[in-house]
Amino acid sequence: MSSQHPEQQAEQAADRVPAPRDADPRELPVARRGMFGARTTGDTSGYGGLVVHKPPKASSPRPYGGPEGAAESGVFDEVADELERVLPEFGDAIERVVVHRGEITFHVRREHLVEVARKLRDEPHLRFELCSGVSGVHYPDEPGEELHAVYHLLSITHNRRIRLEVSCPDADPHIPSIVSVYPTNDWHERETWDFFGIVFDGHPALTRIEMPDDWVGHPQRKDYPLGGIPVEYRGAEIPPPDERRSYV
Amino acid sequence: MSPSTKYTEYDAYAAEEAAEGRVFDVGGQDWDQVVAAAEDLGDERLVVNMGPQHPSTHGVLRLILTLDGETVTECRVGIGYLHTGIEKNMEFRTWTQGTTFCTRMDYLAPIFNETAYCLGVEKLLGITDQIPERAQIIRVMMMELNRISSHLVAIATFGLELGATTVMLNGFIEREYTLDLFEEITGLRMNMAYVRPGGVAQDLPSGALSKIRDYLDRMPKRIQALRKLMDANPVYLARTKDVAYLDLTGCMAMGITGPVLRATGLPWDLRKSQPYCGYETYDFEVATETSADVYGRYLVRMKEMEESLKIVEQCVERLQSVKGPVMIEDKKIGWPAQLAIGADGMGNSPRHIAHIMGTSMEALIHHFKLVTEGFRVPAGQAYTTVESPRGELGVHVVSDGGTRPYRVHFRDPSFTNLQATPAMAEGGMIADVIAAVASIDPVMGGVDR
Numbered sequence: 001m002s003s004q005h006p007e008q009q010a011e012q013a014a015d016r017v018p019a020p021r022d023a024d025p026r027e028l029p030v031a032r033r034g035m036f037g038a039r040t041t042g043d044t045s046g047y048g049g050l051v052v053h054k055p056p057k058a059s060s061p062r063p064y065g066g067p068e069g070a071a072e073s074g075v076f077d078e079v080a081d082e083l084e085r086v087l088p089e090f091g092d093a094i095e096r097v098v099v100h101r102g103e104i105t106f107h108v109r110r111e112h113l114v115e116v117a118r119k120l121r122d123e124p125h126l127r128f129e130l131c132s133g134v135s136g137v138h139y140p141d142e143p144g145e146e147l148h149a150v151y152h153l154l155s156i157t158h159n160r161r162i163r164l165e166v167s168c169p170d171a172d173p174h175i176p177s178i179v180s181v182y183p184t185n186d187w188h189e190r191e192t193w194d195f196f197g198i199v200f201d202g203h204p205a206l207t208r209i210e211m212p213d214d215w216v217g218h219p220q221r222k223d224y225p226l227g228g229i230p231v232e233y234r235g236a237e238i239p240p241p242d243e244r245r246s247y248v
Numbered sequence: 249m250s251p252s253t254k255y256t257e258y259d260a261y262a263a264e265e266a267a268e269g270r271v272f273d274v275g276g277q278d279w280d281q282v283v284a285a286a287e288d289l290g291d292e293r294l295v296v297n298m299g300p301q302h303p304s305t306h307g308v309l310r311l312i313l314t315l316d317g318e319t320v321t322e323c324r325v326g327i328g329y330l331h332t333g334i335e336k337n338m339e340f341r342t343w344t345q346g347t348t349f350c351t352r353m354d355y356l357a358p359i360f361n362e363t364a365y366c367l368g369v370e371k372l373l374g375i376t377d378q379i380p381e382r383a384q385i386i387r388v389m390m391m392e393l394n395r396i397s398s399h400l401v402a403i404a405t406f407g408l409e410l411g412a413t414t415v416m417l418n419g420f421i422e423r424e425y426t427l428d429l430f431e432e433i434t435g436l437r438m439n440m441a442y443v444r445p446g447g448v449a450q451d452l453p454s455g456a457l458s459k460i461r462d463y464l465d466r467m468p469k470r471i472q473a474l475r476k477l478m479d480a481n482p483v484y485l486a487r488t489k490d491v492a493y494l495d496l497t498g499c500m501a502m503g504i505t506g507p508v509l510r511a512t513g514l515p516w517d518l519r520k521s522q523p524y525c526g527y528e529t530y531d532f533e534v535a536t537e538t539s540a541d542v543y544g545r546y547l548v549r550m551k552e553m554e555e556s557l558k559i560v561e562q563c564v565e566r567l568q569s570v571k572g573p574v575m576i577e578d579k580k581i582g583w584p585a586q587l588a589i590g591a592d593g594m595g596n597s598p599r600h601i602a603h604i605m606g607t608s609m610e611a612l613i614h615h616f617k618l619v620t621e622g623f624r625v626p627a628g629q630a631y632t633t634v635e636s637p638r639g640e641l642g643v644h645v646v647s648d649g650g651t652r653p654y655r656v657h658f659r660d661p662s663f664t665n666l667q668a669t670p671a672m673a674e675g676g677m678i679a680d681v682i683a684a685v686a687s688i689d690p691v692m693g694g695v696d697r
Contacts, residue, residue, distance in 0.1 A: 100628045161631070184501065226339075
């Protein structure tokens with residue numbers, strides 16, 4: 001499968017199977033079987049026996065670098081060093097640190113969130129004055145940490161951004177509220193409660209904000225159906241979006 | 249007026265009366281009776297629902313005001329009347345189809361929604377530096393034109409809400425000219441889905457640049473006319489000066505960005521501080537004021553429109569010399585088809601159809617795969633921001649490695665800024681509530697998403 005034409009060569013190179021990773025991925029939990037989302041015998045593509053394993057949980061080594069890259073230590077290392085200096089329980093509070101696509105994520109244990117946020121806001125060398133709110137993410141396949149709350153912090157003083165990620169199990173969906181540190185999170189936490197069912201302990205008035213007060217369920221969760229009806233168009237019936245053939 | 253005793257057959261409030269005191273149901277033209285009855289009770293406090301169907305609340309915003317005479321003692325904000333589940337819907341469409349959804353959120357600033365989303369997708373794909381220069385210039389130009397049209401609506405509706413129809417008409421006329429440009433370039437006046445992951449949907453049509461130049465000739469004079477109408481107008485000043493004061497500390501605590509923040513004197517503009525799409529190469533200034541009131545926010549918006557015109561001018565200059573594709577070269581990501589006007593309207597260009605059907609098998613495969621399946625985005629998450637007319641528009645994009653977004657969350661500035669309404673309105677007069685809300689310039693489509 002080699003061509004002399006440079007354009008074709010490039011395309012063929014892109015199609016080649018990537019080299020296997022160091023760790024044996026077959027020991028990791030299964031993420032998906034088969035292809036095209038088909039659960040029945042209808043999949044005649046030959047991919048029915050495909051087993052895709054979950055990637056291992058990422059954790060970046062030092063140096064973290066900065067938004068431009070992780071070749072040498074940069075602003076992300078400064079933030080991590082400073083946080084480690086001012087936070088005695090740094091090792092306990094920060095589960096792991098991930099640097100990806102020029103962004104740094106601190107995975108914070110939920111019981112330490114308020115303390116971490118307060119230090120990040122108040123320490124002169126950190127000074128993350130602005131919180132851009134909470135974004136919930138639902139990972140039903142991660143037992144023990146199905147619900148994630150993601151906070152994006154911005155330091156106007158130092159012109160930097162970092163991300164905090166906190167997780168909680170579905171069975172005990174509690175995360176401490178950081179409204180006392182960042183009042184702007186008032187509505188954002190209400191929204192995340194509304195859409196994901198994460199209870200932010202200590203929030204002054206955790207009520208639904210987008211959905212009606214008597215709504216049942218939390219619509220942005222993955223187990224909540226999208227809904228929709230089939231539509232007929234020029235004689236053909238188009239199924240609703242969540243029942244269409246998908247390429248997962 | 250209907251004091252609860254009046255109804256014998258049905259009284260919706262009878263049950264609540266015991267718990268919350270006397271409830272007056274206002275039916276129209278009975279305000280005097282309500283006031284008289286309230287006075288009889290010796291209770292000065294009135295709770296008034298403003299909205300969600302109120303012309304001056306910018307769409308379906310509901311304010312629950314507790315009034316003591318004409319003074320607002322408590323203000324609560326009710327939102328959610330325009331929630332459309334855009335974020336949820338995007339999880340069931342391909343990455344490219346996502347732009348069609350998110351463009352409808354903040355319907356006055358569609359280009360910003362699209363660009364913020366596409367920047368997020370591009371960051372996750374790791375192709376940020378492969379976007380063609382011409383596409384980036386077109387993005388910047390469209391964003392700045394959009395900023396002008398959005399600010400014009402902000403100022404026009406603000407005028408209307410304060411009772412100045414002239415301001416409204418003038419603002420909307422100018423906006424119409426901007427929308428004409430959008431129609432010329434994208435085919436649509438609003439909700440264009442023009443910016444796509446990898447570039448923009450199509451190149452500028454011939455003749456677009458000269459139309460933009462006409463626009464650039466006309467606009468400065470028109471903005472000047474608007475300024476003449478309002479900048480020193482005593483009635484306007486009386487309604488806006490020292491009204492709805494919110495200082496820097498308040499803005500920081502409540503996460504306020506955009507013109508409201510810049511009216512406190514902090515020159516925080518993401519186009520300057522964290523440039524994207526090549527903004528660092530354009531020459532413009534960040535508009536600031538120090539009065540931290542409604543008038544300051546108005547001045548910031550006016551100044552920003554003038555600065556936007558400067559940027560558009562630079563874009564037009566560059567577009568004359570910078571030629572080339574407007575979609576990423578990578579055939580596995582870039583949308584294959586360019587659009588063209590045919591006999592039956594806009595559709596795939598005949599040249600592209602001839603290419604895939606007649607000459608290139610690879611192109612046909614790529615077209616088929618991209619259109620039916622979409623491209624895969626490596627697993628991970630990214631947060632990208634743009635400076636929308638209302639402040640920091642952030643997009644949190646999460647991918648699980650599939651052809652659809654795993655989760656997309658929009659941090660809409662209207663949503664965050666609206667939280668400041670009580671801080672601006674409480675303790676002031678009820679008439680100033682209108683000015684406060686209008687100066688935040690919330691767009692409910694963006695607030696509720």
